[in-house]
Amino acid sequence: MSALALPLGITRRSPTFAVGASIVLLLLLAAVFADVISPYNPTQAFPYEVLRAPGGKFLLGTDGNGMDVLSRVIHGTRYAFGIAVPAGLIMVLIGVPLGVIAGYKGGVIDEVLLRVLDVLRAFPSIILALAVVAATGSSLVNVVLVIGFLDSPIFARVVRAEVLALRESTFVRAAVAVGNPPWRVMLVHIFPNAILGATAQLPIRMAWAVRISATLAFIGVGVQAPAPEWGAMIRQGAEYVISGEWWVATFPGLALIGLVLGFNLLGDGLTDLLDPRRKATGK
Amino acid sequence: MTLLQVDDLQVHFATRGMDNRLRVARALNGVSFQVEEGEVLGLVGETGAGKSLTALALLGLLQPPAVVAGGRIRFEGRELAPLASGARDHVRGTRLTMIPQSPHTSLDPLTRIGDQLVRMQREHRAVSKADAWKRAAQMLEEVRIPAASERLRAWPHELSGGMAQRVLIAMALVNQPRLVIADEPTTGLDVTVQAEVLDTLRELVRAHRMSAIIITHDLGIVAHYCDRLAVMFAGVIVEQGATRAVFREQRHPYTRALIASTPKRIAERGFGELGGTPPDLYALPEGCLYRERCFRAADICLQPPPNVSFGNHTALCHFAAELPAP
Amino acid sequence: MILEVNGLLKRFGEVHAVNGVDFHVAAGEAVGLVGESGSGKSTIGMLVTRLLSATAGTIRFDGRDITSLPEAEMRALRARLQIVFQDPWGALNPRMTIGRALEEPLKLHTDLDSRARMARVRELAQRVHLPPATLERYPNELSGGQLQRVSIARALATQPKLIVLDEPTSSLDLSVRAGILKLLDEIRRESGVAILFISHDLETVELVTDRVLVLYLGSVVEQGATRDIFSAPAHPYTQTLLSASLPPDPDARLARLPVIGETPSPIHLPPGCAFASRCPAAIASCRAAKPPATALGEAHTAACIRIAEGANVLTS
Numbered sequence: 001m002s003a004l005a006l007p008l009g010i011t012r013r014s015p016t017f018a019v020g021a022s023i024v025l026l027l028l029l030a031a032v033f034a035d036v037i038s039p040y041n042p043t044q045a046f047p048y049e050v051l052r053a054p055g056g057k058f059l060l061g062t063d064g065n066g067m068d069v070l071s072r073v074i075h076g077t078r079y080a081f082g083i084a085v086p087a088g089l090i091m092v093l094i095g096v097p098l099g100v101i102a103g104y105k106g107g108v109i110d111e112v113l114l115r116v117l118d119v120l121r122a123f124p125s126i127i128l129a130l131a132v133v134a135a136t137g138s139s140l141v142n143v144v145l146v147i148g149f150l151d152s153p154i155f156a157r158v159v160r161a162e163v164l165a166l167r168e169s170t171f172v173r174a175a176v177a178v179g180n181p182p183w184r185v186m187l188v189h190i191f192p193n194a195i196l197g198a199t200a201q202l203p204i205r206m207a208w209a210v211r212i213s214a215t216l217a218f219i220g221v222g223v224q225a226p227a228p229e230w231g232a233m234i235r236q237g238a239e240y241v242i243s244g245e246w247w248v249a250t251f252p253g254l255a256l257i258g259l260v261l262g263f264n265l266l267g268d269g270l271t272d273l274l275d276p277r278r279k280a281t282g283k
Numbered sequence: 284m285t286l287l288q289v290d291d292l293q294v295h296f297a298t299r300g301m302d303n304r305l306r307v308a309r310a311l312n313g314v315s316f317q318v319e320e321g322e323v324l325g326l327v328g329e330t331g332a333g334k335s336l337t338a339l340a341l342l343g344l345l346q347p348p349a350v351v352a353g354g355r356i357r358f359e360g361r362e363l364a365p366l367a368s369g370a371r372d373h374v375r376g377t378r379l380t381m382i383p384q385s386p387h388t389s390l391d392p393l394t395r396i397g398d399q400l401v402r403m404q405r406e407h408r409a410v411s412k413a414d415a416w417k418r419a420a421q422m423l424e425e426v427r428i429p430a431a432s433e434r435l436r437a438w439p440h441e442l443s444g445g446m447a448q449r450v451l452i453a454m455a456l457v458n459q460p461r462l463v464i465a466d467e468p469t470t471g472l473d474v475t476v477q478a479e480v481l482d483t484l485r486e487l488v489r490a491h492r493m494s495a496i497i498i499t500h501d502l503g504i505v506a507h508y509c510d511r512l513a514v515m516f517a518g519v520i521v522e523q524g525a526t527r528a529v530f531r532e533q534r535h536p537y538t539r540a541l542i543a544s545t546p547k548r549i550a551e552r553g554f555g556e557l558g559g560t561p562p563d564l565y566a567l568p569e570g571c572l573y574r575e576r577c578f579r580a581a582d583i584c585l586q587p588p589p590n591v592s593f594g595n596h597t598a599l600c601h602f603a604a605e606l607p608a609p
Numbered sequence: 610m611i612l613e614v615n616g617l618l619k620r621f622g623e624v625h626a627v628n629g630v631d632f633h634v635a636a637g638e639a640v641g642l643v644g645e646s647g648s649g650k651s652t653i654g655m656l657v658t659r660l661l662s663a664t665a666g667t668i669r670f671d672g673r674d675i676t677s678l679p680e681a682e683m684r685a686l687r688a689r690l691q692i693v694f695q696d697p698w699g700a701l702n703p704r705m706t707i708g709r710a711l712e713e714p715l716k717l718h719t720d721l722d723s724r725a726r727m728a729r730v731r732e733l734a735q736r737v738h739l740p741p742a743t744l745e746r747y748p749n750e751l752s753g754g755q756l757q758r759v760s761i762a763r764a765l766a767t768q769p770k771l772i773v774l775d776e777p778t779s780s781l782d783l784s785v786r787a788g789i790l791k792l793l794d795e796i797r798r799e800s801g802v803a804i805l806f807i808s809h810d811l812e813t814v815e816l817v818t819d820r821v822l823v824l825y826l827g828s829v830v831e832q833g834a835t836r837d838i839f840s841a842p843a844h845p846y847t848q849t850l851l852s853a854s855l856p857p858d859p860d861a862r863l864a865r866l867p868v869i870g871e872t873p874s875p876i877h878l879p880p881g882c883a884f885a886s887r888c889p890a891a892i893a894s895c896r897a898a899k900p901p902a903t904a905l906g907e908a909h910t911a912a913c914i915r916i917a918e919g920a921n922v923l924t925s
Contacts (some may be wrong), residue, residue, distance in 0.1 A: 009303035170699035173660055178763065179687035179717045188713075192704045329782035377890040443871045473645035474809065475853045475868045500783060503855030507863065527859050544787035545857045546812040560752050561782065 010273065017222040017269020020203070023262030027255075031077035032078055038071035042228040051245050061247040064236060065226065069247060073255050079229040080259055083144055083213045090148025091155045098152065098192060099159025104167055104186050113160070116153045125150050126215055133221045143222045147209045158201045162194040200270040207263035214256050230256045237248035286462055286494050287341070287379075292354035294333075294340055294518075296564075308325040308564040310336050312518040312572065313354070315590075318462060323488060323495045325509030325526070327502065327541075329559045332497045332515040338464045340379055343371040359461065376407035380455040382465040382484075386447030388557060390439040391426070396423075396450050397435030403454050422453040427483050445476035452484055456491070462497045463488070481508050502545060511595075514538045515563040517572040524596030534575045534591070534598035534606055572599070579606070610672070611636050611771045611803045612657065617666035618653055623876045626652045628827030628883070629666070629899070634771060637801045641814040641835065644824035645850070647872050648806045653824075654775045657805065658692045659683050667892040671770060683913075688718040690728075691764035695776035697756035701748040707734075707759055708744035733762040737792060753787035761792060763802070773805045778813060790817060811854045815839050820908070823847045826883035828877055828899070833909030844911040846884045882913070890915050 039059070046066040054061040064166035096131040102110040120128075132146045166172055167190070175189045184236065217223035217231030225232045230252040237249025294311035311333045311501050318324050328334045339345050341356060343363060356363045358379055363371065375381075383389040391399055400419035410418075416435070423431035426449040439447060448468065455463050465484060469477040485508055488495045497509055505512050506526060513523035514537065522535040533539040542548060559576035568575050574584040583601050591603035600606070612634040619627040627649040634640045642650040655661040657668055659675060668676045670690055675683060680882035694700045701710050711730045715721055721729065734744055737758040756775060764772050774793070778786040790813065796802065808814050814821060815835055821843065822832040831844040842848045852866045869887040869908060879885065888895065895914060902910040903917040 005303045011299060012303065014298060083798055170694050170696050171702045174692075174694060174700050174760075174763075175702070175713075177660060177687065178714045179684045179693045180713070181681075181684060184717075188705075191700070191701050329784060397748060408820075445871050473872065474811070475645065476871055478853045478865060479868055480857065501855070502783070502857035506857050506859040507855050508862075530857070530859050541783055542857065545786050546790070546810075546816040547856060547858065549787060549790065550816050554787060554794070560754070 014269040014272040016265050017273055018266025020262050020267070020269050023258060024203075024266055027077050027259050027262065028081060031081045033246050034075045034078055038068075038074045040068040040071045041156070042071040042075040043067060043226050051240065051248070053245075054247050060251045061245075063233070063248045064240060067226070067228075067235075069251050072233060073230070075228040076230040076233065076252060076255060077259070079140075079213075079223060080210050080256075081226065083140070083147065084209040084263075087148040087151065087209040088146045088206045090145070090203055091152040092202065094152035095155030096148070096159055096191070096195065096198070099156035099198070100163055100186050100191055102156065103160040103163025103194075104115050104190055105182065110160075113153060113156055117157055120153060121148070126212060129212055129216060130219060130221055133216060136213055138222050138224060141221060143213055143216060147212055151205050151208065151213075155201060155205055160199045162197040163190055166190050166193055196274055198217055200274060201269050202267070203263045203270065204267035207260045207267070210256070210263065285317045286320050286322075286359060287496075288355075288357040289317065289337075289341070290315050290355045290357075292337065292340060292356065293352040293456050294336055294345065295350055295352045296348045297350070306565055309519050309567055310349070310564055311354075312567070314515070314518065314520055315354075316513045316520055316523055318494050318496060320461075320494055321489075322511060323371050323497060323509045325512035326496055326498045326515060327505055328513055328515035329498065329500055329561065331517075331564065333518040334515055335466055336518075337497070337515070337526035338381060338466055338498060342375050342379065343368075343465065344375075370564050373407060376403070377458040378460050379462045380458070380460040380464070382448075382451050382455045382468055383462060384470050386442075386444065386451050388438065388445060389451060392439050393436055395436055396442070397437075399437070399450075400435070400454060401458055403457055407458055418457060418518065421451075422457045423450070425456070425487060426450070426453045427479075428453075433593060444472050445480055448480050449483060452480075452487070456487060456493075459491065460493065462494045462496070464498065466498045467500070468497065469499075469501075484508075502541065514541070517564070517567060519572060519599060521600070522572065522596075522598045524593075528596050532596075534593065534596065534603040535573075535600045536579050536602075536606065538575050538598075539606065540576075540578075543577045571599075611632070611638075611727070612805070613667075613668065613669040614653075614657065615667045615669075617653065617656060617668065619649070619656055619661065620664045625827050625878050627656065627663075627873055628878065630822075630827070632822050632829065632832060634803050634805055636770065636798075637803055638820065639797065639804045639806060639818045640736060641818035642805065642807045643809065643811065643814050643821055643850075645809055645872060647826055647875050648824035649777055650809075650824050654692065654771075654773045654805065654807050658687075658690060658773055660692070661725050685718075687713070688767035689770045690768070690773075691769040692773040692775065693757070693760045693764050693777050694906075695779055697760060697780060698748065698751045700760050702810060703748055704883040705747075706744065707739075707746055707748070710748075710759065711763055712742070714763060718767045729766070731891065733766055736765065736796075737762040752785075753781050754788060757781060757789055758792065761789075761796070761890045764801075765796065768800070769802055771803045771805065773807070775807045777806075779808065779810065786813070791819065803916040811839075811851060812856070823850070826872065826878060828883050829912065830884065830903070831909075831911040832902075833905070834907070837906070837909050843905055843909070843916055844884075844913050845888045845890050845915075848910075875876070 027091065044067065046062065049062050050066040051064060052058050052062045058068050062068055098113060102113045129146050129150060131143055136142050172185060172189055175185050213222060214231030217229050218235045223229040223232055225236055231253035234249045240248050292311050292314040296308040298306055300306055314337055326334050326337065340351060345351060358487045397416060397419050400422060401412060401415040404415040404418060407451055417434055420431045423434055428434050428446055428449055442450065468484065469480055472480060481504065497504065499505060509526050511524060512526050513520045516537050518598055520539045522529060529538065533542060562572060570585040574580040578600050587595050588599050588601050590599050610633055615631050618632040619625055630653060641682040642653060644650045656663050659761055663676055667674060670686065685724045694740065708730055711733055712726050715726045715729055730744065731741060734741060739755060739758055762797050778789050781789065806814060806818050818835045820833065821835045821838045822829050823846065825846050831838060831847045838847065842851050847867060849866045852864055853868065869889065879896060881898055882900050885891045900910045902916045
């Protein structure tokens with residue numbers, strides 16, 4: 001009973017979370033077991049099987065180089081997660097302290113953050129990302145760094161909003177009254193209570209990271225063929241849509257939509273679950 | 284004539300936690316009381332006793348996961364539960380109304396108060412806008428709001444706390460109900476304003492020969508504005524009777540503890556029996572619901588206590604007869 | 610003198626929350642701040658503990674001027690000056706166990722090692738009559754009364770000389786209030802700590818305090834021994850306030866003084882006496898200037914020019 005009870009309980013409380021988590025989990029498993037479940041090596045070209053329609057030996061067909069679309073889509077999850085997860089880590093490591101300090105102390109740091117956010121809001125981030133990656137080189141590492149850094153102010157803003165609310169709460173006042181220096185108020189009292197609200201944002205930011213990296217690859221910057229990255233695959237596949245070979249671009253496109261949707265639902269659902277109306281267990 | 288008769292009212296909340304287990308909170312466990320014509324009854328209790336819930340049940344305003352699990356409510360000789368929702372709405376708007384807590388969250392912030400009073404009338408009676416407006420002005424005068432006709436055009440946020448509360452009273456009384464329920468009518472009001480608002484309420488109730496139920500946790504309000512009082516604990520009425528009688532002589536240990544905990548009594552007699560933790564509605568004890576906190580509890584309290592009568596004064600306790608007068 | 614406040618003023622933009630307040634608290638004394646909404650009583654509590662900074666005036670704690678003391682130096686003094694808030698649920702970090710919450714002041718202000726601290730924490734829990742198991746719990750698992758005891762224990766941890774209590778029982782159920790008041794009584798007897806008790810509940814203030822200040826719209830209208838204020842209130846506002854309270858006794862005779870209107874907005878306060886617009890005894894000169902405090906007997910003062918003239922204002 002009890003092993004199933006918690007997932008059932010969560011699903012009841014937030015079907016959104018359940019669906020999102022299932023999708024992400026599924027694709028994560030695909031990433032982990034990609035080598036096992038892929039019928040073929042993703043970069044193995046079958047020159048006599050170029051642009052085969054889905055069915056038979058190649059369930060989702062082959063692309064312009066004769067590579068199996070299914071295997072490439074499956075391996076594409078590694079790129080998606082391989083970018084989203086480290087980028088997520090960077091945005092947390094930078095965004096959280098930034099948000100806490102900006103929200104609690106205000107001052108110069110807050111001003112700088114707010115101005116950076118203004119710039120980001122005015123400037124389409126895809127163009128910034130494009131510019132930086134184009135300038136520094138299309139390596140995977142660069143893409144991760146750029147996305148991570150670009151997103152941290154946005155994450156910081158979410159954290160900052162939580163902190164601003166917490167700053168006025170009674171227990172933070174009490175923490176000051178007891179004699180805590182500001183660094184301790186931020187570390188012990190503000191931070192643990194602020195991240196709860198910000199946690200729901202993380203999957204949503206990761207969804208964005210997946211989208212941006214695919215977009216960069218699609219444009220021709222970032223990860224490039226023959227690497228089985230969805231954006232690069234869509235770029236290649238776009239050429240063939242007009243001539244009727246729809247599957248080359250469609251399946252990676254669906255996978256991309258699926259993962260982004262999954263992350264977004266996960267984030268939304270997390271907000272439901274962490275609703276303060278429910279008693280927080282604190283453990 | 285008994286205007287309102289409540290018998291053995293039971294209300295449960297059924298919810299599922301994160302572990303998917305069904306948990307049932309037994310919020311009302313057999314509430315029985317009556318209100319006569321022209322009488323003001325005080326419903327007293329602490330948090331979780333079930334006072335507001337009782338009001339909602341009487342008005343037919345309970346929503347899932349709350350569900351009436353038993354009991355009867357007879358108002359003006361008619362059973363309320365079987366009524367169709369339209370009929371119930373009508374009763375709620377015209378015969379049995381409520382003055383809710385927190386005026387500033389209970390008034391529609393986007394509608395002028397005159398319009399709200401008019402709306403209250405036209406929803407339940409066939410009356411022209413002009414007549415309704417006139418009556419609205421009349422009601423504002425009755426609740427002693429100065430410059431009534433100008434005030435009709437005011438927005439809720441322009442009113443002070445005391446005035447907003449008076450507007451709520453006006454809204455509850457505009458359709459001339461027989462019984463009005465005032466749920467903590469003075470929460471958030473200053474001491475000086477509180478007494479004035481209660482005076483106005485009492486005046487109106489008397490003038491229109493209505494009955495009222497005042498829900499409160501303030502014993503001072505009960506002492507001076509209620510003819511009879513009913514004390515609630517864990518969803519049951521543990522004691523009820525004429526106000527004077529109950530204040531003079533408590534027959535239930537809980538009532539005794541409440542009265543003993545007022546600063547006045549403490550000043551006279553020192554700190555005596557002290558309260559415990561509020562009852563866990565998910566895990567109520569067997570037998571008497573108060574026994575885990577009761578100074579007099581004994582083995583017999585594992586049996587449900589009888590409702591012992593002393594004339595019009597009743598107490599739900601095995602030891603009601605022997606509790607010495609304080 | 611543990612606390613001396615002179616000419617305390619706090620403005621929030623246009624609003625004069627505290628409008629020139631003088632009072633003091635002697636060692637071991639219990640002083641009450643009484644008033645309705647807008648009186649400034651809670652703000653005074655925040656000012657005195659330097660959780661808000663004063664616009665003007667001086668605050669001396671244990672002989673030291675703390676009005677503009679740099680926060681770093683103030684922190685050390687906080688060991689001796691503590692506060693208990695009105696909201697028991699909000700006053701504790703929801704992610705800290707009770708034990709850690711009680712340990713915190715000891716970590717900040719003492720050199721005790723971990724074992725000694727935990728021993729002291731257990732002592733504190735005992736002192737406020739909380740079972741040791743409570744120390745492992747989180748705030749959301751405790752009732753309001755228990756949480757307030759925790760807040761009191763936290764305030765006592767560093768052996769303060771003064772504790773400010775801001776409406777400590779207003780959010781609690783009736784049957785629980787007495788327990789907290791009894792605890793405060795015990796603590797005062799044992800440790801001789803001074804308390805500043807802020808409340809709108811007259812009955813509780815009468816029970817708990819030695820001296821009382823009655824506040825109206827940021828000014829002190831009357832102050833004196835609790836006994837004197839409650840048996841023979843002099844200022845028209847104090848009389849009105851006391852007459853409006855409802856004792857839980859149906860046989861008590863109420864002699865309510867008529868109340869004119871409601872408390873006006875604290876923005877744009879008129880120059881004279883703050884109560885003039887609602888006072889049945891007001892005359893023209895009441896509106897001219899703020900009335901000084903008139904001495905009425907032993908340490909009993911009232912700020913009213915009618916009283917200064919010798920008029921027996923509003924006998925009830």
